[in-house]
Amino acid sequence: MIDQIPSLIPYANPIYFAYVLIALIPLIAYMLWKEKRLPWYQSIVTLVFLYISFGGSSWKQGVALILYVVWQTVLVALYQKYRQKHNQSGVFYASIILAILPLFLTKLFPVFDFHISFIGFLGISYLTFKSVQVIIEFRDGVLKTYKIWDYIRFLLFFPTISSGPIDRFRRFQKELHNAPLRSDYADLLKLGVHRIFIGFLYKFIIGYYLGTLALPHLEKAALDGGLLSWQMLLYMYGYSLFLFFDFAGYSLFAVGVSNLMGYKTPMNFNKPFASWNIKEFWNRWHISLSTWFRDYVYMRLMFLLVKKKLFKSRVVASNIGYFGLFLLMGFWHGFTWFYILYGVFHATAICVNDWWLRLKKKHKNWPSNKWTHALAVVVTFHVVCASFLIFSGILDKLFFN
Known part of the structure; x- marks a missing residue:
């Protein structure tokens, strides 16, 4: 019963x-x-x-x-x-x-x-x-x-x-x-209500349209078109946006209800698709999770690698740390090959990003302005979307079903 x-x-x-x-x-x-x-x-x-x-x-x-x-x-x-x-x-x-x-x-x-x-x-x-x-x-x-x-x-x-x-x-x-004091709590109430309404927009309007109405058709077209088709590209964009609006909407609900109860629960998203490199993306996407893994996994792993002097180069130790961290995050999502590949993809992207930043320091005369910044945002957005394409599991359906 x-x-x-x-x-x-x-x-x-x-x-x-x-x-x-x-x-x-x-x-x-x-x-x-x-x-x-x-x-x-x-x-x-x-x-x-x-x-x-x-x-x-x-x-x-x-x-x-x-x-x-x-x-x-x-x-x-x-x-x-x-x-x-x-x-x-x-x-x-x-x-x-x-x-x-x-x-x-x-x-x-x-x-x-x-x-x-x-x-x-x-x-x-x-x-x-x-x-x-x-x-x-x-x-x-x-x-x-x-x-x-x-x-x-x-x-x-x-x-x-x-x-x-x-x-x-x-x-x-x-x-x-x-x-909180009465005046502070009144401000927190307003903020909580605002966040809940934005959450409704994200999850129940934009997220519903993308996830329920658009994605099934985009996925079918992508599977019919193949990996290198423009249909797969549309699916990649659609799924990435859905993932953001659905999860960010939920997070806004959670933070907003916490605010109504008088708690300043930390925010989870901060315009992640405006990030200019992959590290900045992880400072803006699922912030509470990424900072948890940074503080309690990556920093401790790095301390161990440096203390034990397992690698002569701090760069090598850092790269090993990134792969350990993102492999763990991949396994956390599930013991499935595309989640593991998702972790390897992000670890590789961060290692490449670090290499690029070190190279830029050696060439201080390279251009750095609003146009290069905009280009960096566009490139980062597509790298992130490519990772979400892996994360979505569509490649598993495409190659193994």
């Missing part, structure tokens, strides 16, 4: 926003009146929306979410207690592996056509990034103590639970215990 009760994927249906508005009205009114939060009411709202998204027909995902939160909470608590007295690397790495294990299994099992209902759920990647972040910050000494309930609230913050943005625990914890 419970399987027949429909669940709502966050932000996928306009009805979801009606529920959000109704639920947040008391919270908004109280914060404007008292300049204080209502922790107990926010907890109730969180439970309600978790049930809306992970209950009913999605009850197996709900069970997986509960088991996952218990697993991560116990793991972080044990490591934090251990770290107060000890600092052995083996325990740290074991904790990281155990934190990643549920996500790893959800990515690995489908490769072998093996499915376990009580492991995967919508948003497991982003909760894993949060958990790993907290363990690393305990290891670094940035975090020394914490409240378990603050950590659980951090994991289960419902506006961002399914697809981010990936917040930082210290920033979130500070806002959790400090409500």
Whole structure:
């Protein structure tokens, strides 16, 4: 009987926003009146929306979410207690592996056509990034103590639970215990409403047109035309724009609803197609994810390579670091060849970009003006679109189906 009760994927249906508005009205009114939060009411709202998204027909995902939160909470608590007295690397790495294990299994099992209902759920990647972040910050000494309930609230913050943005625990914890002033909150409310309406434009109008109406026809034409056809080029542009408007729209919803609740959740996109090189693109695209990988994977990998002196050249070490980073990002998307190729493509693009920047430093007389800048933006846009063509999986359909 419970399987027949429909669940709502966050932000996928306009009805979801009606529920959000109704639920947040008391919270908004109280914060404007008292300049204080209502922790107990926010907890109730969180439970309600978790049930809306992970209950009913999605009850197996709900069970997986509960088991996952218990697993991560116990793991972080044990490591934090251990770290107060000890600092052995083996325990740290074991904790990281155990934190990643549920996500790893959800990515690995489908490769072998093996499915376990009580492991995967919508948003497991982003909760894993949060958990790993907290363990690393305990290891670094940035975090020394914490409240378990603050950590659980951090994991289960419902506006961002399914697809981010990936917040930082210290920033979130500070806002959790400090409500904004009335004037600041009024500005945050306006900003939140504005972002939600822009999100509607992106996801439900532009994204719907591109994804539902245009892309099926563009894909069919591209498969009929072949890899080097103009139809494939149109599909590449269409898919790239759809990916941006759909995901940026979702992110605007998540940030906007967070703003209504009095939280300054970080933005995830900043005009990425205006980037003038591939590094700048990753500073503007899925910002919370790219900065997470930069801070917790790439910088630590580089530190290890330099410390161990595995490579004499820092350039070689940097390039190895890029390939390690983007291969990991490729595997994170899925154990599929085109996701791995997507990672290799971006690593190669960044290495070429670094080589070009070093070459420009040696030739300071080369032109640098608004025209060269515009050319760089156009080239970067097409490099990114080519990577999204790989990411879309159409090449798999073209060559192997």
